[in-house]
Amino acid sequence: MKKVILSAVLGVAVMATGALAGNGEQLFKSKGCAACHQATVDTVGPSLKKIAQAYAGKEADLIKFLKGEHKAIVDPAKFAIMQPQLNATKSLSDEELKALAEYILSFK
Ligand code: HEC
Incomplete structure (x- = not known):
């Protein structure tokens, strides 16, 4: 008999703040921000929670x-x-900046 290994990895991110913050999350990841900013732990940069509180x-x-x-x-x-990271955000549209800001603020 064959062994069936089921690896169910469901990453369903249900954002309380809705679609706008979802788009912000994509921007945050695609612009490389996640390399230095973690949700709750300070790494190279302050945590998103700390930024959201400030x-x-x-x-x-x-x-x-x-x-x-x-x-x-x-x-x-x-x-x-x-x-230098601001070069990646300066050129974003107002709508994208709002989505990015709302994503960051959702970590409060
Ligand atoms: C190379 C590491 C690095 C990357 C990549 C990076 N950051 Fe930062 N970020 C930092 C550090 C260090 C600080 C702390 C200095 C400061 O407060 O400005 C910071 C601070 C911040 C702050 C707080 C600003 C304040 O008022 O002090 C925000 C907001 C922020 N980053 C957003 C972003 C976004 C959005 C991106 C992606 C475009 C990003 N960061 C990419 C290192 C990084």
Whole structure:
């Protein structure tokens, strides 16, 4: 008899914030942000939770930061590492920036 090994890996991400944040997640991954930002643990960059807490209720400021128009408030001493990454976000449309910001803020 053949052994049937079933590996059921279901990665169903149900985002409370809906389709917009889902799109933000795609952007976050495709732009390489996940290399330095984890959900709850600080690695090279601060965790998404920490960023979401710093920007709670300040989505407009977060969008400005991603456009390179707002100073760093989370870990300014390490901004030199983050600064070049803004080249990947500066050119995004307003809609994409909003989706990205909402994705980040959903980690609060
Ligand atoms: C090479 C590592 C690295 C990559 C890649 C990276 N970041 Fe960062 N990020 C950092 C570091 C380090 C900080 C802390 C400095 C700071 O606060 O600006 C940071 C801070 C931030 C902050 C907080 C800004 C603030 O006010 O302090 C946001 C938001 C952010 N990153 C978003 C992103 C997004 C979106 C991407 C993908 C386009 C990204 N990061 C890619 C390293 C990285």
